[in-house]
Amino acid sequence: MHVYRSALLRFADDGTALYDEDGLLAVGPDAAGRQRVLAAGAWRALAPQYAGVPVQHLPGRILAPGFVDMHVHFPQTDVIGSPAEGLLPWLENYTFPHEARFTDAAYAQQVAQVFIDELLRNGVTTALAFATSHPVSVDALMGAAQQRQLRLVTGKVLQDRHSPDGVRDRTEESLVDTEALIRRWHGVDRLGYAITPRFAPTSTPEQLRGAGELAARYPDVWIQSHVAENRDEIRWARELFPGSRSYLGVYDDFGLMRERAVYAHCIHFDDEDRALMRATGAVAAVSPTSNLFLGSGFFDYAGADRVGFGHGLASDVGGGTSFSPFHTMLAAYYVGREGQTKQGLSLSPERLWWLHTAGAAQALGLGGVVGNLQPGCEADFLVLNPAATPLLARKTSQASNLAELLFALIVLGDDRVVEQTVISQAKYGSRA
Known part of the structure; x- marks a missing residue:
């Protein structure tokens, strides 16, 4: 099992974006050995369930679906x-x-x-x-x-x-x-x-x-x-x-x-x-x-x-x-x-x-399998750096809500924002 603490983006079934500025993502293997999301949500609510489990802290980063x-x-x-x-x-x-x-x-x-x-x-x-x-x-x-x-x-x-x-x-x-x-x-x-x-x-x-x-x-x-x-x-x-x-x-x-x-x-x-x-x-x-x-x-x-x-x-x-x-x-x-x-x-x-x-x-017929970080999804996720460039850092630091944060990343972002791509615990990118 791996537990991460960072800002966390995921989606409800109706497409509503869910965002925790201080979030927890827990991933681990299913019966077939495939890494899946075990828990995702606010750190305060979920952390007691994982007391004693090592945590990887990623301050200033956003965990998001692949x-x-x-x-x-x-x-x-x-x-x-x-x-x-x-x-x-x-x-x-x-x-x-x-x-x-x-x-x-x-x-x-x-x-x-x-x-x-x-x-x-x-x-x-x-x-x-x-x-x-x-x-x-x-x-x-x-x-x-x-x-x-x-x-x-x-x-x-x-x-x-x-x-x-x-x-x-x-x-x-x-x-x-x-x-x-x-x-x-x-x-x-x-x-x-x-x-x-x-x-x-x-x-x-x-x-x-x-x-x-x-x-x-x-x-x-x-x-x-x-x-x-x-x-x-x-x-x-x-x-x-x-x-x-x-x-x-x-x-x-x-x-x-x-x-x-x-x-x-x-x-x-x-x-x-x-x-x-x-x-x-x-x-x-x-x-x-x-x-x-x-x-x-x-x-x-x-x-x-x-x-x-x-x-x-x-x-x-x-x-x-x-x-x-x-x-x-x-x-x-x-x-x-x-x-x-x-x-x-x-x-x-x-x-x-x-x-x-x-x-x-x-x-694609893969809802609940990929593209999200809800429990049960395959554990493909990104570590995003909202301060990857000086201008992006300046803009995202001024975001007052999720829409402004995501829009700044869309307008000013590129591959430099993707600090790490994680697939079944295999890690690719600058933090690998």
């Missing part, structure tokens, strides 16, 4: 910061040439280590990630995540048409490979598998149908893809699938809309699309830095809340411009404010933080 990244591309680690006119030219000129290199297992393993390093350095302890169309890319990332005990879900990309040599796969072989990878990795340690059509235009109807059949055969695996990100992409999808009601409807037609189905972007939706998301239990991975960088448009938070479908935040590296959840939360604030200027603050600091932790975990 961040959850709902959509990130591991093979695009080296694509980040590449200029392009928009989504489709960016894919053609940068993404596909980089991803073609992942036929080489050694190269995939090297990039996987860098990718995991970046997640941990930025405080991300759970991620839903794209690999490439090459099975060795999945093996490389799963192996790297398993080594570090990261909770990670990934999958081999399916793309059997409208893709260049080097990344295009074969329909039947791609489905056989996907099933083999599910059996090899899904449910091993903290790993999960996601059936991963890149996006509807790069898969034939036969491949999408096969993906839907796999999703029905393995109902506890995830599904991930992209939808309604860019207007040119939408026009293309409608030309290729004229019988579907909408771009989103393509996935529904092939059995790819259900709980644990995560669709990145979801920008250009109407209320029928939103209702379909709600009815099927599918959720959106909102990627504001990517949407701003590629000029794709703005996610409609008000529309999602009005109709009522789940969503959370994501970096979308390499279209996204940073692994840092602080940058993602700040971009989400900008995007929300752009769409709702008459209503004042678009998203509160507490809501932004929830969307990248407990709310994102809930959207």
Whole structure:
């Protein structure tokens, strides 16, 4: 058992932020040996239960849940910061040439280590990630995540048409490979598998149908893809699938809309699309830095809340411009404010933080497992330094309430705030 004394941030089931300036966090192994939160709350109330247990004091620090990244591309680690006119030219000129290199297992393993390093350095302890169309890319990332005990879900990309040599796969072989990878990795340690059509235009109807059949055969695996990100992409999808009601409807037609189905972007939706998301239990991975960088448009938070479908935040590296959840939360604030200027603050600091932790975990079907520090959750947490830079220290010292403190961290924070990332008592960072 390990007991920590520090300021403590966590969330109630309804998303309300709970904060103890003098808090206690106790973690220890469950019957399977996995570290879990045993207790979390005010020091004064909980300390008598742990009399005689050594305590690690962390004055001036905040213990917070590890961040959850709902959509990130591991093979695009080296694509980040590449200029392009928009989504489709960016894919053609940068993404596909980089991803073609992942036929080489050694190269995939090297990039996987860098990718995991970046997640941990930025405080991300759970991620839903794209690999490439090459099975060795999945093996490389799963192996790297398993080594570090990261909770990670990934999958081999399916793309059997409208893709260049080097990344295009074969329909039947791609489905056989996907099933083999599910059996090899899904449910091993903290790993999960996601059936991963890149996006509807790069898969034939036969491949999408096969993906839907796999999703029905393995109902506890995830599904991930992209939808309604860019207007040119939408026009293309409608030309290729004229019988579907909408771009989103393509996935529904092939059995790819259900709980644990995560669709990145979801920008250009109407209320029928939103209702379909709600009815099927599918959720959106909102990627504001990517949407701003590629000029794709703005996610409609008000529309999602009005109709009522789940969503959370994501970096979308390499279209996204940073692994840092602080940058993602700040971009989400900008995007929300752009769409709702008459209503004042678009998203509160507490809501932004929830969307990248407990709310994102809930959207992934992992509520009460990760993204929070309530009893029973897996013990993934961060040691945050609210005085990591001189300006941040000055600003946070003046915070009169939790909203001001969290907002200062969102606006002024970056990877330097994450002093330590703790996963099952393995510690990464400057205090490790």
